[in-house]
Amino acid sequence: MTAPSASPGQAERAAISRNYRPPGAVVIEIENVTKLYKMGEEIVHALRGVSLNVSRNEYLAIMGPSGSGKSTLMNMLGCLDTPTSGKYHFSGKNVSTMTDDELADIRNREIGFVFQTFNLLPRSTSLANVELPLIYAGLSPGIRRERAEQALRDVGLGERMMHKPNELSGGQRQRVAIARALVNRPSIILADEPTGNLDSRTGEEIMQLLEDLYEQGNTIIVVTHEEDIARHARRVVRLRDGLIESDARQA
């Protein structure tokens, strides 16, 4: 069952009355995107034709069973991967025709990625990890430090700046990763199962942090297969076998 956001149903209208924010400009616009993986003889259709629009300051959850293509879609949205076919416009720019370096710049300036496994540099301090995107953005050391420290304070890690990842708890590591995703003030934050490696209480804290970021005006997309987690989002897209099964706003 599909419910295009342009014509919300009865239940949704109620939801919107409480949570509706006037949507900003469209950030993500994908049209009939497919992704094939060739594994020797076998061809895997990870995405079979997905169309999706995400506007500024939306909070979207992508759900679906394992192998349904959630991560594939997320990587595509994050400009880490390119579609086999279909169109992808990011803030009005055609991403499918961009060079590797242009994609790197988009990832650097427009996208903050949060991974299930944190993906921090193990030998660097929290501060250095958070500064990294700013280095590639070419900012001066003074500004870098100031912004990275601010981002760490924003996620509640003002006291852990000089700790290395192995000196931090899982939840703290994910906070560092979120600070790193935030530090460049991206248009959108993508989180692929951000609570997948955390216990439910810590997971709930991380979701609260994302909720706060959303309240402050950030655009957030979260991949999850836990309904509890998805409940935080204002809109839920369900995938099955590489196709969108449903797309609904919720409370």
Added chain:
Amino acid sequence: MMLTEIFRMALVSLGANKLRSALTMCGITIGVFSVIGVMTTVTALRSSIETGISIFGSNIFQFAKYPIGGGPGEGSGRRKFDMRRDITLQQALRYKRLMEGKADIVCLKVIDQTGGAQAVYNGRKTTPGLTFMGTNEYFLTSNQYTIDEGRNFTPEDVELARPVILIGQSIRKKLFPAEVALGKVIRMKDRTYMVVGVFADKGNSFGGSGDDIGVIPITRFYGDFGGEKRTVNIATQAADQMVYNDTLDKALTAMRIARGLKPDEDNDFEIYSNDSLISAFGKVADIIAAGSFVISGISLLAAGVGIMNIMLVSVTERTKEIGIRKSIGARKNNILIQFLIEAVAISLAGGVLGILLGVAGGNGLAMMLNASVVFPWNWAAIGLLVCSGIGVGFGFYPAWKAASLDPIEALRFE
């Protein structure tokens, strides 16, 4: 600015693998050490020779049948010289007489070419292979030997062909460990000679110890061993630098007369002055340098392959890190430069160490050969350039490989 940051990252990752980086560095160090060591030695010796502090006496020129460093029959280039008439003792003595009043110091030398010279006294023997020659009373001055005990040859010793000998320190130590050498009769090539003088320590110089030496009057040498296939080497010392060229001119005239050359005939003997010694040394040095270039070229190549290998390992190990960097916006060039800097840093660090060791080692060797200390700036600079080149050359493929990794594949790598 971003570059300094990337530079810092590269150094941090090198620091994380200290032992491995150091071992890889060693290859470069060895290669650079060998060439810088040789070049330092050569430069030091060259500058010593040019400033006249050398094993060759100053203001001396020599006449000989063969050019420097060549005995009869070595190589095809020698044939031309083999065809020449020998410089006989008679010619040499004639020359010396002609030079009387023009140059006081004329040293005649004829060297035993059989190579088997061994001194024997009372059952004690030296090793065979002593330098054994016939000469005259000017040997000391023109070859910078001094007498430790006893006396030099007198003109009479030479005139009368007395069976007397001057010996080097190593012969004295071997044959007379606890006795006085003077006045003893030693055996040399089945002839007997009385020791009248012992040279002071000479130390090492080109081609072995200057103390493994025995000299007898040249006239005696001819008397004992015949004049067949023997050619005299004549060294003449000008009174001072001012009259050097003048003396050389007069000496050439005298030598041509002694050789009986007609005015239209070319000189049929070699002249080597300090200048020609320097250029002859230059030739030898060039050959040594070329040899050391080949050797260190090969070892640097091997070291370069080592760097490439370690960098490839490093890229594989750090695939995940590369994925993380790319996922947060590192461009291809950022990664490329980071890995290139790592390779160049290993190579340059190895190079700097090699240069330091090479300069130290080369100067050590040069000092043993009585040359003064030098720092070959130009070779050091070339060394650093070559090392950077090696770092870039052999680091490029691994760095390019790292830079070209697909971000998703790299992130998935465990």
